[in-house]
Structure formats: C-alpha cells, structure tokens
Amino acid sequence: MSPRPLDAAALRLVRAVHDTGSVTAAARELGLTQPAASQQLRAVERVLGTPVVVRAGRGVRLTEAGLVLARNAVAVQSALDATLEEVAAVASLRAGRVRVAAFPSAAATLLPAALAALRVRHPGLVPTFAEAEPPEALAELDAGRVDIAVVFRDAATGPDGDGPRRLRVPLLEDDVVVVLPGSDRQGDGAVDLGALADRPWIAGCPQCRTQLVGTCARAGFAPRVDFATDDYVAALGLVRAGLGVAALPGLALAAVPHPEVTAHPTRPGATRVIEAVAHPGTTRVPAVAAALDALRGAAGRLSAAHVRPAPRRRPGAGTGAPRG
Amino acid sequence: MSPRPLDAAALRLVRAVHDTGSVTAAARELGLTQPAASQQLRAVERVLGTPVVVRAGRGVRLTEAGLVLARNAVAVQSALDATLEEVAAVASLRAGRVRVAAFPSAAATLLPAALAALRVRHPGLVPTFAEAEPPEALAELDAGRVDIAVVFRDAATGPDGDGPRRLRVPLLEDDVVVVLPGSDRQGDGAVDLGALADRPWIAGCPQCRTQLVGTCARAGFAPRVDFATDDYVAALGLVRAGLGVAALPGLALAAVPHPEVTAHPTRPGATRVIEAVAHPGTTRVPAVAAALDALRGAAGRLSAAHVRPAPRRRPGAGTGAPRG
DNA sequence: CGGAACTCATGCGTGCTGCTTATGCTCGGA
DNA sequence: TCCGAGCATAAGCAGCACGCATGAGTTCCG
Numbered sequence: 001m002s003p004r005p006l007d008a009a010a011l012r013l014v015r016a017v018h019d020t021g022s023v024t025a026a027a028r029e030l031g032l033t034q035p036a037a038s039q040q041l042r043a044v045e046r047v048l049g050t051p052v053v054v055r056a057g058r059g060v061r062l063t064e065a066g067l068v069l070a071r072n073a074v075a076v077q078s079a080l081d082a083t084l085e086e087v088a089a090v091a092s093l094r095a096g097r098v099r100v101a102a103f104p105s106a107a108a109t110l111l112p113a114a115l116a117a118l119r120v121r122h123p124g125l126v127p128t129f130a131e132a133e134p135p136e137a138l139a140e141l142d143a144g145r146v147d148i149a150v151v152f153r154d155a156a157t158g159p160d161g162d163g164p165r166r167l168r169v170p171l172l173e174d175d176v177v178v179v180l181p182g183s184d185r186q187g188d189g190a191v192d193l194g195a196l197a198d199r200p201w202i203a204g205c206p207q208c209r210t211q212l213v214g215t216c217a218r219a220g221f222a223p224r225v226d227f228a229t230d231d232y233v234a235a236l237g238l239v240r241a242g243l244g245v246a247a248l249p250g251l252a253l254a255a256v257p258h259p260e261v262t263a264h265p266t267r268p269g270a271t272r273v274i275e276a277v278a279h280p281g282t283t284r285v286p287a288v289a290a291a292l293d294a295l296r297g298a299a300g301r302l303s304a305a306h307v308r309p310a311p312r313r314r315p316g317a318g319t320g321a322p323r324g
Numbered sequence: 325m326s327p328r329p330l331d332a333a334a335l336r337l338v339r340a341v342h343d344t345g346s347v348t349a350a351a352r353e354l355g356l357t358q359p360a361a362s363q364q365l366r367a368v369e370r371v372l373g374t375p376v377v378v379r380a381g382r383g384v385r386l387t388e389a390g391l392v393l394a395r396n397a398v399a400v401q402s403a404l405d406a407t408l409e410e411v412a413a414v415a416s417l418r419a420g421r422v423r424v425a426a427f428p429s430a431a432a433t434l435l436p437a438a439l440a441a442l443r444v445r446h447p448g449l450v451p452t453f454a455e456a457e458p459p460e461a462l463a464e465l466d467a468g469r470v471d472i473a474v475v476f477r478d479a480a481t482g483p484d485g486d487g488p489r490r491l492r493v494p495l496l497e498d499d500v501v502v503v504l505p506g507s508d509r510q511g512d513g514a515v516d517l518g519a520l521a522d523r524p525w526i527a528g529c530p531q532c533r534t535q536l537v538g539t540c541a542r543a544g545f546a547p548r549v550d551f552a553t554d555d556y557v558a559a560l561g562l563v564r565a566g567l568g569v570a571a572l573p574g575l576a577l578a579a580v581p582h583p584e585v586t587a588h589p590t591r592p593g594a595t596r597v598i599e600a601v602a603h604p605g606t607t608r609v610p611a612v613a614a615a616l617d618a619l620r621g622a623a624g625r626l627s628a629a630h631v632r633p634a635p636r637r638r639p640g641a642g643t644g645a646p647r648g
Numbered sequence: 649c650g651g652a653a654c655t656c657a658t659g660c661g662t663g664c665t666g667c668t669t670a671t672g673c674t675c676g677g678a
Numbered sequence: 679t680c681c682g683a684g685c686a687t688a689a690g691c692a693g694c695a696c697g698c699a700t701g702a703g704t705t706c707c708g
Contacts, residue, residue, distance in 0.1 A: 006404050008332055024655065036696050038657065043695095048408075050415035054605030057489070058655055058704055061468055063609050064420050065411045072407035079403050080330050083396035084372075087389045091374035096388050144385055165381065165675075281378030285387050348684060360667050362686060367666090382676055382684055489704080651708085658701075665694085673686075678679095 008080055010044045011073035013037055014052060014062070018070035022059050044069075091286055093122040098291040101130045101137035102150035105232065106274060108255035110150065110171065114298035118291060125287055141166075141277060147288050148278045150295065152249070154211045155271040167283060169276040169292055170310035171299040176211060176270035177253065177306050179239045179246045182260040190265040193219035200226040200244035202235045204252070212247045215270040232256055250306025263306065273310060274299075332404055334368045335397035337361055338376060338386070342394035346383045368393075415610055417446040422615040425454045425461035426474035429556065430598060432579035434474065434495065438622035442615060449611055465490075465601060471612050472602045474619065476573070478535045479595040491607060493600040493616055494634035495623035500535060500594035501577065501630050503563045503570045506584040514589040517543035524550040524568035526559045528576070536571045539594040556580055574630025587630065597634060598623075 016026035017037075027037035045052050052066040062070060089095035098118075102111050107129070115127045132140060134151035141149040152174065178191055193216055201223040203209040209225065216223045227238050232252040239246050240260045249272060253263055276295050282288040300309045340350035341361075351361035369376050376390040386394060413419040422442075426435050431453065439451045456464060458475035465473040476498065502515055517540055525547040527533040533549065540547045551562050556576040563570050564584045573596060577587055600619050606612040624633045 006332075006408055008330075008400075008404075011407070022655075032695095033697055034656075035658080035698085039695075042657090048411050048415065050411065050610060051605065051608045054603060054609070055656070055703085056468065056603065056605075058706095060656075063606070064611065065414045065609075068410045068414055069407060072403065072410065076332075076400060076403045076407065079396065079400045080332075083335070083393060083400065084330055086392045086396065087372050087374065090389045090392055091372065144380065279378060279380060281375070281380075282387070284375045285378065285389075286374060287388065346684075357668060358685075359669085359687080363666075366686090379674085379685070382674090384685075649708100652706085654703105654705080656701105656703085659699090661696105661698085663694105663696085665692105667690105667692080669688105669690080671686100671688080674684085676681100676683080678681085 015073035118294040175306040197221035202246040254304040339397035442618040499630040521545035526570035578628040
C-alpha cells in the first residue's frame with residue numbers, strides 16, 4: 001500500500017548509473033546483479049511516475065529526472081553519512097556528554113578525580129556537572145536532566161526500595177566522624193557518642209543531621225544542635241574555636257585541611273554509603289558506562305582515613321552490557 | 325550480509341519517537357504497529373552498535389545517539405523531500421528543459437510557434453534551441469546533447485534505415501518550389517523542370533541541392549548551379565535580379581517575404597518531409613513528449629502555400645506512453 | 649554484410665526481511 | 679495490591695527483492 005516514498009539506496013543506484021554510465025557497472029559497484037539494479041530502477045520510475053533512464057544504444061542515459069536524482073543523491077548520502085559519523089563519534093566517546101549531579105563534598109573530591117580521568121581517557125566527551133543534594137539529584141535523574149546522580153545514604157537504613165527503576169553503583173563507604181577541638185584530647189580511637197551527649201553540636205547539611213540524630217538516638221540521647229551550617233570549613237572553624245563538636249562525613253574532611261582538630265569514628269558507628277545512581281538501561285550507553293567506570297575507578301583510588309572503597313557487590317558488572 | 329547502512333525510514337521513526345515520546349505513538353503516527361516500530365529500533369541499535377532509546381518508566385527516552393538521529397532526521401528527510409519535489413517539478417513540467425535542434429527555416433517558422441505554445445502551456449519548462457542542419461542535428465541527438473532534432477529529408481527517398489534507434493514524428497510536408505522572377509510569367513501552376521534545364525540555378529544548402537539534383541535527374545537533366553548560397557533571402561534577391569532560378573523549400577518562402585518573384589510546384593514533384601526525431605525511449609519523458617506535441621500542434625496550425633501538415637501516420641500516438 | 653560480444657529487459661523461483669498477531673513483563677497510578 | 683499502559687519477545691506469515699536463465703536489441707569486428 002505504501003510504495004516506499006523514496007529510498008537512499010535507490011538514489012545511490014541512480015548516482016552509480018550516472019557515474020558509470022551503465023546499469024551493469026552500477027550494479028557491480030553496489031554489489032548486486034544487473035537484473036536487481038534494473039528492477040530497482042524500474043521501481044523508482046514507478047514511484048516517481050517519470051522515466052529515470054532511457055536506453056541509448058548499448059547502454060542507458062539518464063533523463064533529466066535521473067540527473068536530478070543523481071545530483072541530490074550526494075546531498076542525501078552525505079547527510080546520512082554525517083549522521084552515521086556523528087553517532088559513531090558519540091558511541092565511541094569521541095564526542096557527546098555525560099551529565100552528572102553530585103552533592104558538594106563529592107564534588108570536591110570524588111568528582112574531580114573521576115572527571116579528570118574521564119577527560120584523559122575520552123578527551124572529546126564533555127562532562128556536565130551540577131551540584132545537588134541527594135534528593136534533588138535523584139529528582140534530576142528521574143526528570144532525565146542528568147545521566148548519573150552521585151548520592152549518599154545512611155548505611156544503617158537500606159536503600160529505599162525504589163525497585164528496579166534505578167541502578168545503584170556503590171562507590172565509597174564514608175564513616176561519619178565526630179570532630180573535636182585539638183585541645184580536647186581523646187586519643188585516636190573511636191569515641192562513645194554518649195560521652196558527647198551534653199556537648200553543643202554543630203550539624204552539617206539537613207540530611208547529615210538526620211543521620212546524626214538517628215545515630216545519637218541509638219546512643220540514647222538527642223543532640224543539642226547550637227550551630228547549623230552546610231559549610232564544612234565553617235563547621236571546622238567553630239569546632240576549632242571550641243564552640244562545639246561536629247559530626248562530619250569523612251569525605252568532607254578529606255577535602256579540606258583540618259588542623260587543630262581531631263576526627264574520630266563513633267560508637268555506635270555511623271557510616272554513609274556513597275553511590276552513583278543511573279537508570280538501568282543507560283549502562284549500555286557508552287558515555288554513561290564510561291562515566292560510571294571513571295567514578296568507580298576514582299573511588300578505588302581515593303582511600304583516605306574514614307573513607308574506603310565500597311565492597312564490590314557487583315563484581316565486574318554494572319558497566320558492561322548486562323541484559324535484564 | 326549487508327545490514328542496511330542506515331535508512332531514512334529508521335530516522336523518521338526515531339524522530340517520531342522523539343516527538344511523541346512513545347514508541348507506540350510513533351508507530352501509530354507512521355502507520356505501523358508497535359512491535360514493528362520496536363523491532364526497527366532494535367535493528368537500528370544493532371547497526372549503530374549503541375542504544376538509541378532507553379526505557380524510562382512507562383515510556384522510553386532517547387539516548388544521546390538517538391537525539392543525534394532525531395536531529396539529523398530532518399536534514400535527511402528534507403533532502404529527500406526536496407529531491408522528490410524537484411523530480412515532481414520536472415515530471416509535471418513546472419521545471420526542466422527540452423533541447424531542440426532544428427534547421428534554419430524551421431527555426432524561422434515552425435520552432436517559434438511550437439516553442440511559444442510550449443511556453444504558454446508550461447511556463448516553467450525552458451526550451452533550449454540550437455540551429456543545426458539535419459546531419460549535425462542528428463549527430464547532436466545521437467550524442468545526447470539535444471532531445472529533439474527537427475530535420476527534413478527528401479520524400480522520394482524513404483527514411484534512411486536507421487532502424488528502431490530513432491523515433492521519427494512527421495510534422496510537415498514541404499514542397500520544393502522553383503522560384504522565378506516576376507517578369508518570367510509562367511502562370512500559377514506547376515512548371516516542368518525540363519523547361520528550366522538551360523537556366524542558371526541558384527541552389528540552397530548542400531542537402532537541398534542534393535534533392536534538387538536528384539529531382540532534376542528524374543526530369544532528365546543536370547542543373548547548372550551558378551550561385552550557391554544558404555541564405556534564402558539572398559537567393560530570392562538573385563532570382564529577383566534575373567540572375568537565375570532557384571529551388572527553395574516552401575517553408576523557407578513562408579518565412580520571408582518574396583515580392584517580384586513567383587513560386588511554383590515542380591513537375592516531377594519534389595517534396596521534403598519535415599520531422600522531429602527523438603530517441604524512442606524519450607517519448608515517455610514528459611518534457612520531450614510535450615515538446616513533440618507542441619511541434620505537431622504548431623505544424624498542424626502552420627498551413628501555408630506549399631506547406632501542409634504531415635499525414636498523421638501515427639494516429640494520436642507518439643507522445644503518450646507507448647511501450648515497445 | 650554477417651556473426652559475436654555486450655547490454656538491458658523479463659519471467660520465474662527462492663530466500664530473506666519485515667510486519668502482524670499474540671503474549672509476557674515492567675512500571676505507574678489508584 | 680490491583681489494574682491499565684507501554685515495551686519486549688516469539689511465532690507465523692506475507693511480500694518483496696534478489697538471483698538465475700533467457701530474450702531482444704545494438705555495437706563492433708572480421
């Protein structure tokens with residue numbers, strides 16, 4: 001019912017006939033037999049309603065319509081080739097982009113390392129980065145505005161059951177540590193949170209505070225938060241001034257110098273896991289896979305105090321081409 | 325073995341998916357079922373080696389490669405549409421050209437009428453005209469530099485057996501007339517060539533002279549050619565001056581005023597037939613068919629003394645779509 | 649001038665591609 | 679937790695394009 005409006009292959013054939021001056025030669029050039037080419041030409045003439053070639057002695061000659069086809073064939077073919085090349089560039093990571101959203105302390109530590117490695121490996125791939133706290137980052141991911149969301153969550157609470165809609169790649173295990181003034185010598189080991197029940201607290205971002213509150217609740221008290229700031233440097237300054245104690249993620253401490261204060265794991269332990277989240281299907285997209293690889297690689301190389309690579313629950317998988 | 329490099333239909337599909345945001349909707353838009361669209365997308369991904377769409381919740385979302393395809397789809401499609409439109413314009417005679425070669429006296433009479441009618445009927449069709457004597461015109465035709473050659477030949481000798489390689493459309497029958505000075509009153513009727521055996525002759529172009537010589541031979545003498553000129557006006561001037569008698573085609577006389585001379589059919593009669601010659605296959609080309617029609621129409625309207633429309637040996641045929 | 653080689657057109661048979669129908673699976677909404 | 683929507687997959691089938699064989703016409707050469 002629909003006699004194929006017009007085919008690029010047909011244009012190629014007409015062009016080959018024009019170039020070689022012979023249906024047979026054109027057929028050879030295109031890797032098919034002469035009758036096939038002849039039939040294709042007749043099909044083209046049928047859909048166009050006008051002759052494309054006329055017999056001229058032993059060979060054929062293109063009509064004016066045929067010349068039009070031959071002339072436009074290069075335009076169509078080049079557009080097609082350009083498309084193919086562009087796609088190939090994207091597929092081979094010579095071009096394209098990856099959009100990543102991450103929370104601030106990851107942006108200060110993990111992301112630079114990962115994106116730098118990514119740039120070294122794939123210079124043409126331009127990463128886009130947006131700073132966003134985990135909830136916003138996940139919203140951006142769901143909205144399709146980013147390809148990867150680097151988020152953290154309390155290790156105590158499992159991954160919120162978002163089902164198979166999201167692919168979570170564990171990157172780091174980040175111990176939440178209490179930061180005490182340097183004068184407040186408690187040694188190097190873990191400190192009981194209960195011993196700090198009466199101290200004024202300096203809390204970080206709201207989500208951190210949630211984890212802090214939960215951990216303190218398990219220790220049997222509710223922290224008195226006198227200072228609230230998302231700025232880790234500021235928090236460290238407050239601690240250094242002796243105005244309180246802070247619970248900060250180890251990753252944040254790794255990003256900034258922190259003289260005159262000491263960091264300690266807590267008892268009970270508070271750990272947050274940092275993971276890259278993406279849509280499951282996008283792992284087959286080369287750019288996303290490469291970015292996830294780079295993130296995992298950077299996480300593996302980034303081993304500071306209180307920050308250690310996540311146990312690889314998915315051995316080798318996650319960036320290949322898993323189906324299902 | 326050759327998995328179709330890339331198809332315009334596939335690009336259209338990707339574009340439709342991009343526009344509608346759904347494979348099902350895209351399939352509806354393109355008039356096919358959802359599984360067909362899904363399979364086509366998978367085929368595209370197979371040839372590209374990279375995903376084009378990823379499932380996103382209820383629907384699908386295009387990957388970056390898919391976006392590239394969707395973006396380039398319009399370029400390819402528009403190039404295809406432009407080609408189609410251009411061919412349609414040529415086929416419907418809104419554009420294009422017809423190249424005609426004709427001998428001088430036809431260029432002065434038949435061609436203007438035919439080409440004017442052609443221009444009225446098809447303003448976009450630009451006729452190209454080249455003046456050429458019959459042998460050269462036929463050579464141009466064989467070389468493919470013109471589409472139609474308007475030629476004449478001696479009616480006594482049949483068409484030189486050029487077989488089915490040429491299509492001859494008879495246009496006019498043109499009596500060769502002898503032109504006598506006005507003072508040389510011979511009445512209006514035909515004159516015996518034998519009576520002019522001793523007169524000096526003014527001969528036209530070589531081919532005309534051939535016919536003249538042949539006709540005179542049939543009348544039993546060889547004309548003494550004292551003046552040779554291809555210029556009919558000059559020949560008429562010579563006759564008018566009483567320097568000789570001329571044998572001119574009636575069509576030439578119809579093109580120029582000829583006072584003070586008289587024109588007479590000859591006994592034995594000498595007639596040349598004027599015909600349009602084209603390659604047989606080109607009659608299916610609309611522009612050529614229209615030009616042939618215009619030529620035939622002009623020939624039918626052009627009825628002067630000694631010039632009459634050719635008997636239509638091919639009733640109605642010759643411009644339609646004859647096969648074989 | 650006749651034969652040979654070449655080129656295009658056609659008829660028929662076959663293999664394959666792509667579509668359709670039917671079904672399962674996943675996800676989102678109530 | 680159920681239901682609706684959308685995509686993926688399997689199987690069956692139709693259509694078509696290709697390939698082989700052949701015929702017709704043309705050019706070139708002897």
